[in-house]
Amino acid sequence: MGYTVNGNELETDDQGYLLDADFSDEVVPVIAAAEGITLTDAHWKVVNFLRDEYREHGHTPNFRNMLKGLADVLPGCDSKALYDLFPVGPAKQGCKVAGLPQPLGKGGY
Numbered sequence: 001m002g003y004t005v006n007g008n009e010l011e012t013d014d015q016g017y018l019l020d021a022d023f024s025d026e027v028v029p030v031i032a033a034a035e036g037i038t039l040t041d042a043h044w045k046v047v048n049f050l051r052d053e054y055r056e057h058g059h060t061p062n063f064r065n066m067l068k069g070l071a072d073v074l075p076g077c078d079s080k081a082l083y084d085l086f087p088v089g090p091a092k093q094g095c096k097v098a099g100l101p102q103p104l105g106k107g108g109y
Contacts, residue, residue, distance in 0.1 A: 003030050017095070017102035023051055027099040035088070035097060043085055045073050047098040054095075060103050063091040 003010045011019045082090035
C-alpha cells in the first residue's frame with residue numbers, strides 16, 4: 001500500500017503509515033480520504049499540532065498529552081470531540097492523516 005501525491009508514490013508500512021514524515025499539505029487530504037475522513041478546520045489544527053510536536057520532539061504525544069496540548073489550539077476540545085474527528089483513535093489516526101510515521105511505544109511523552 002502507498003499513497004500517490006502529485007505523481008509521487010509515498011512508501012507506507014503494512015498499516016498505511018508513511019515510513020518517512022511528509023509535511024506537505026498535499027499529503028493530508030489524500031490520506032484523510034483513504035481513512036474516510038472529510039477534513040475540517042479542526043482536523044487541520046490537530047494535524048498541525050501533531051506535526052509541530054513531531055518536529056520539536058521527534059515523536060508525537062500519547063492521547064492524554066495530546067488532549068492537554070490541544071487545549072490552547074482547540075479550546076473546549078475533549079476526548080469525545082477528538083474521537084469524532086479521528087474515530088479509529090486520535091493519537092494514531094491523527095498521526096497517519098498528518099503524514100507522520102506510526103507512533104510506536106507505550107507511553108509517548
